[in-house]
Amino acid sequence: MGRYVIRRLLQLIPVFLGTTFLIYVLVWAVPGDPFAGMCGERPCEPGFIAKMNEKFHLDDNIFSQYFQYLGNLVQGDFGETYNGNSVGELIALRYPVSVQLAALAVVIEAIIGVIAGVLTGLRGKGFLDNLVLVSTLFLISLPVFVTGFALQILLGFELEWVDPVVSSDPTLGELLLPAFVLGSLSLAYVARLTRTSLMENKRSDYVRTAVAKGLKPSRVVGVHLMRNSMIPVITFLGTDLGSLMGGAIVTEGIFGIQGIGKMTYDAILQKENITVTGVVVLLVIVFLIVNLLIDLLYAVLDPRIRYE
Amino acid sequence: MSDPTAASTAVDSAGAYVTAAEHAEPTTGKSRSLWSDAWRNLRKRPTFIISMVIITFMIILAVFPSMFTSADPTHQDLQRQMLKPSADAWFGYDFQGRDIMAGVAHGAKWSLLVGFFASLLTVLIGGTVGVIGGYAGGWLDGILSRIGDVFFGLPFVLGAIVILSAFRAAGLKSAFGLVIVVVLVISALTWPVAMRIMRSAAISAKQQDYVKAARALGANSFRIITKHMLPNCMAPVMVYATILFGATIGVEATLSFLGIGLRAPAISWGVMIAESRDYVQHAPHLLLFPAGFLVLTVLAFVMLGDAVRDALDPKLR
Numbered sequence: 001m002g003r004y005v006i007r008r009l010l011q012l013i014p015v016f017l018g019t020t021f022l023i024y025v026l027v028w029a030v031p032g033d034p035f036a037g038m039c040g041e042r043p044c045e046p047g048f049i050a051k052m053n054e055k056f057h058l059d060d061n062i063f064s065q066y067f068q069y070l071g072n073l074v075q076g077d078f079g080e081t082y083n084g085n086s087v088g089e090l091i092a093l094r095y096p097v098s099v100q101l102a103a104l105a106v107v108i109e110a111i112i113g114v115i116a117g118v119l120t121g122l123r124g125k126g127f128l129d130n131l132v133l134v135s136t137l138f139l140i141s142l143p144v145f146v147t148g149f150a151l152q153i154l155l156g157f158e159l160e161w162v163d164p165v166v167s168s169d170p171t172l173g174e175l176l177l178p179a180f181v182l183g184s185l186s187l188a189y190v191a192r193l194t195r196t197s198l199m200e201n202k203r204s205d206y207v208r209t210a211v212a213k214g215l216k217p218s219r220v221v222g223v224h225l226m227r228n229s230m231i232p233v234i235t236f237l238g239t240d241l242g243s244l245m246g247g248a249i250v251t252e253g254i255f256g257i258q259g260i261g262k263m264t265y266d267a268i269l270q271k272e273n274i275t276v277t278g279v280v281v282l283l284v285i286v287f288l289i290v291n292l293l294i295d296l297l298y299a300v301l302d303p304r305i306r307y308e
Numbered sequence: 309m310s311d312p313t314a315a316s317t318a319v320d321s322a323g324a325y326v327t328a329a330e331h332a333e334p335t336t337g338k339s340r341s342l343w344s345d346a347w348r349n350l351r352k353r354p355t356f357i358i359s360m361v362i363i364t365f366m367i368i369l370a371v372f373p374s375m376f377t378s379a380d381p382t383h384q385d386l387q388r389q390m391l392k393p394s395a396d397a398w399f400g401y402d403f404q405g406r407d408i409m410a411g412v413a414h415g416a417k418w419s420l421l422v423g424f425f426a427s428l429l430t431v432l433i434g435g436t437v438g439v440i441g442g443y444a445g446g447w448l449d450g451i452l453s454r455i456g457d458v459f460f461g462l463p464f465v466l467g468a469i470v471i472l473s474a475f476r477a478a479g480l481k482s483a484f485g486l487v488i489v490v491v492l493v494i495s496a497l498t499w500p501v502a503m504r505i506m507r508s509a510a511i512s513a514k515q516q517d518y519v520k521a522a523r524a525l526g527a528n529s530f531r532i533i534t535k536h537m538l539p540n541c542m543a544p545v546m547v548y549a550t551i552l553f554g555a556t557i558g559v560e561a562t563l564s565f566l567g568i569g570l571r572a573p574a575i576s577w578g579v580m581i582a583e584s585r586d587y588v589q590h591a592p593h594l595l596l597f598p599a600g601f602l603v604l605t606v607l608a609f610v611m612l613g614d615a616v617r618d619a620l621d622p623k624l625r
Contacts, residue, residue: 011454018458026470137614141607143558145565146581146599149588157589249465250562264466265566268473276470284461 008295012288023280024066027273069277078278087278091260095282098252098259101175102244105183106237108176113187114233117194121202121229122221132195136188148181148254165256175257182251186240193236197229204228231301235294242290245283342543346619356615362608366601370420373413381410381575392593399597402580403587408597411580415598418576419605421487422494423557429495431549434502439541441503442510443533453507456500465562467497472568483574490569494556505548509541516540547617554609561602577602 060068072079078087116136120129139147155177156164166174201207202225210220249261256262260279267275350356369376379397385405393400399408441452471493513519514537522536561578563569565585570576577598584594 014454015457015461018454019461022458022462023467023470026467026474137607137610138603140610141554141558141603143561143565143602143606145562146595146603149585149595153588153592243463249469250566253566265469268469280463280466280470283463283466287461287463 005292005296008292012292016284016288019284020070020277020281021066023284024069024277025062027276027280028062028065073281078281079274081272081274087275090263090275091278091282094258094260094263097170097175097257098245098248098261100172101179101182101248101251101257101259102241104172104175104179105186105244106241108180109183109187109190109240110237113190114194114230116191117233118198118226120191121195121198124199129195132191136191139184139188142184144181144185145250145254147184148178148251151177151181152254168258170257178251178255178257181254182244182248183240186236186244190233190236194229194233197232198225201225201229227301231298234297234301238290238294238297242287245286342620346543346616349619350615353615353619355611356619359608359611359615362604363612366416366420366605366608369413370416373410373416377407377410377413379407379410381406381414383407392591400591400593402583402594403591408580408594411575412577412597412601415575415577415580416601418483418487418570418574419557419560419578419602422490422560422570422576423553423605423609425487425491426494426498426556426560427549427552429491430498430552431502431545433495434499434504435506435545437499438503438506438545439510439533439537442507442541443514443529443537445511445514449507452503456503459497460500462497464497464559465566468493468559468563469566469568471496472563476568486570486574490560490563494559498552502545502548502552505544506541509544510537513537513540543620547613547620550616551610551613554606554613557602557609558606 069079076088078091080086081090116132120132123129152164155161162177163174166178206228207220207225210224211217215224245260248257248259249265251257252259252261253265260283264276264279266272267279383406385401388397388401388405389403391397391401391405397407397409399412402408402411437452437456441449472489475489475493519532519536522532527535557577560569560576561581564571564576564578565582567582570579572579580598581595581602584591584598588595
């Protein structure tokens with residue numbers, strides 16, 4: 001197990017370097033002047049440009065720029081924006097609400113999705129099964145922003161059950177609707193994945209053995225069947241947590257949540273390159289670590305898997 | 309569906325397809341191939357028929373939009389700004405006083421073009437890299453997989469925004485130029501998924517006797533891959549491609565919604581939805597009709613993908 005963890009961590013290094021370098025090149029080496037539109041309508045003063053070029057090493061080639069950035073990053077320094085704000089502090093300020101949103105979305109997915117999947121997977125064909133299949137199909141086809149708009153209009157403006165836009169420091173209750181919107185697509189996948197997985201395992205030998213031993217149905221389902229069927233579902237939920245933390249740009253935009261997604265989107269539009277790089281680097285780290293943890297969780301769930 | 313990488317979960321275990329032809333029990337005396345067997349099964353499925361009807365309709369709409377509307381989608385008349393649907397204009401008019409029905413009919417082309425070319429390119433890149441990695445194994449597979457991981461690790465929406473806003477600064481004017489850029493960006497960020505599916509199918513196929521037999525007969529790697537492995541590895545990738553076609557249309561709409569995807573003169577459904585966002589409270593029909601067509605199309609492709617997967621997967625019979 002220990003050796004496996006070390007090998008996986010070593011594998012992360014080239015992926016981390018590759019992804020961050022790719023982002024760095026995409027953000028910095030793009031055609032166009034990084035100072036365009038930074039000083040209002042007028043072009044920037046030559047003195048300002050020279051100062052910024054020196055500060056951000058823009059005159060060096062892209063490789064040396066990247067490694068200087070990486071060197072600072074290792075020391076926990078995400079750099080600062082052109083206006084002199086620390087990117088690390090900006091992220092620390094905005095990130096908690098995005099993490100809350102993503103976590104809440106995954107919890108909603110897990111609860112509703114697994115319940116819908118278990119109910120249909122155990123019963124098999126029938127009204128409920130068709131209902132879940134059709135409604136998940138519909139959810140999969142809806143782009144997140146359409147779901148967001150529709151629910152915002154319906155619940156926010158027409159029925160006035162919730163505020164259409166959340167406050168600057170939202171409570172968990174306020175985040176409930178945005179989290180549902182964010183997780184709606186994955187919710188459908190979780191329900192289908194649970195259903196398929198249960199249906200496959202229901203016919204397996206170990207379930208037949210457990211029933212033949214005379215175990216109570218609740219124990220057969222709860223311990224034998226669920227433990228094995230949940231492996232793909234947990235993988236999916238974990239990967240989703242990693243990607244939702246970076247994928248909330250649309251949802252945060254619709255509901256006016258001051259999270260990391262909105263910050264990144266604004267930063268891209270305003271060409272705050274340091275901020276963009278910082279956020280993406282952070283998200284990549286989160287994504288890679290979450291994926292590693294899921295791989296390790298396999299061994300806990302499925303004792304047949306051994307890491308040598 | 310705003311993240312095409314999620315669509316991969318619809319394709320379960322790639323290995324299940326590979327040996328399908330061997331285990332399929334021939335009902336008639338004559339043995340059939342996996343594909344003709346799947347086709348016979350597919351024809352009888354109601355979801356397949358429904359989705360094919362919708363898709364055929366959308367394709368006709370995209371190719372001959374003037375069959376359905378005689379109005380000019382670009383003609384603006386502020387006198388009829390945001391008028392509700394009526395007998396004159398079934399879908400009403402938008403903020404600029406343009407006929408929404410004409411817009412939807414002429415927008416189908418752009419949405420479908422992006423969907424088709426992005427899923428085709430994704431499968432071509434991902435499939436080629438995947439089959440090479442899976443067949444070769446060893447260090448080449450390691451390198452290709454790590455490159456895939458690099459692209460896979462990029463959050464999709466963020467990556468797309470970064471690349472597209474760069475191209476936006478470069479300033480593209482022609483409609484086809486815009487489509488090509490969006491297609492390239494979507495495929496650049498989604499190909500690792502197609503690669504993983506193809507790679508696992510190729511690894512299972514490599515162990516099969518027919519591949520060993522071909523090698524024993526002296527076939528070179530190119531021949532083994534193209535003649536023996538590809539036909540047996542295509543099934544899971546085809547399922548993914550079908551679902552991806554629909555997903556990509558949704559992705560294009562999401563990008564256009566963020567203001568970085570398509571834009572005039574390539575007015576897709578996504579662009580129409582994005583334009584409606586400020587007025588949607590007072591005039592919901594601005595959102596309803598383009599979004600309805602968008603959802604219907606995505607739905608049709610997801611349904612088709614589901615039907616094809618069920619038909620190709622012998623385990624579910």
